[in-house]
Amino acid sequence: MTRFFKTALTVLTVTAAPLAFGSVANAQVSGIATANPTVAIAKTKAFSAAYSQIGTQYKSYFDQIDARNKTLNGLRAQLDTNNDKQLTQEELDAAVKAKNPVLQTIQTEENEIQKLQTPAIKAQMFAVEGIFSEYGxxxxKVVADKKISVILDPEVFLYAPSQIDVTDAITAALDARIPTVSTTPGADWQPQRNTVALHQQLQQLLVASARNQAAQAQQQQPPAAQPASR
Incomplete structure (x- = not known):
């Protein structure tokens, strides 16, 4: 569970930037088409606005989480007995066997981080569920407009021309149906099981997109000037 929350926190800090996914022209499609529901939802205006709003609304929480993560890093470093900056399972097992009190402090910090992250994650899931409720x-609408008989997952195909991908068309239809979405769940609201799964997929997608953008930005940086030889 803790690993999931850490992923969610990472996503909240990167969603202000546009998703780094290619767009497919909305060509006329007839018969079989492909679509990626996760990407379609992630590219909607409602999703982007909701995550941006949540990032602002819970900024003070994230600042506290950043501080606690720094504390955690210091605590984990105390268990890194070979000082290679990697905490291995063997080192953890040794700490458990020795009943190292640092382990309890780490658990306490992780519990506090989870408490701080929970409201933002719940708000994210509420927004995702609102968008997904209009996905069908x-x-x-796209099926009717483009006279589609079957929509399949892109991974089903060994080869398919880009023209049959209607993901962007579904995104456009979602934008028209639900341009904004609430990020304030009721006190008793709980996400549906498929909402939790979709939220996790979106988090992974956004993290991957952020990494791609960072890699592209690094590639575009000019090489450092070499000192003149004497």
Missing amino acids: NAQQ
Whole structure:
């Protein structure tokens, strides 16, 4: 569970930037088409606005989490007996066997981080569930407009021309149906099981997108000037 929350925190800090996914022209499609629901939702205006709003609303929480993560890093370093900056399972097992009190302090810090992250993650899931509630209607509009008989996952195909991908068309239909979404769940609201799974997929997608953008930015940087030889 802790690993999941850490992933969610990372995502909240990167969603202000546009997703680094290619766009497919909305060509006329007839018969079989492909679509990626996760990407379609991630590219909606409602999703981007909701995550940006959550990032601002819970900024003070994230600042506290950053401080606690720094404390955690210091605590974990105390268990890194060979000082290679990697905490291995063997080192953890040794700490457990020795009943190292640092382990309890680490658990306490992780519990506090989880408490701080929970409200933001719940708000994210509420927004995702709101968008997903319109996905079926948006998809049906695209099916009718483009006279589609079957929509399959892109991974099903060994080869398919880009023109049959209707992901962007579904995103456009979602934007039209639900341009904004609430990020304030009721006190008793709990996410549906498919919402939790979709949220995890979105987090992974956004992290991957952020890494791609960072890698591209690094590649575009000019090489450092070499000192003149004498």
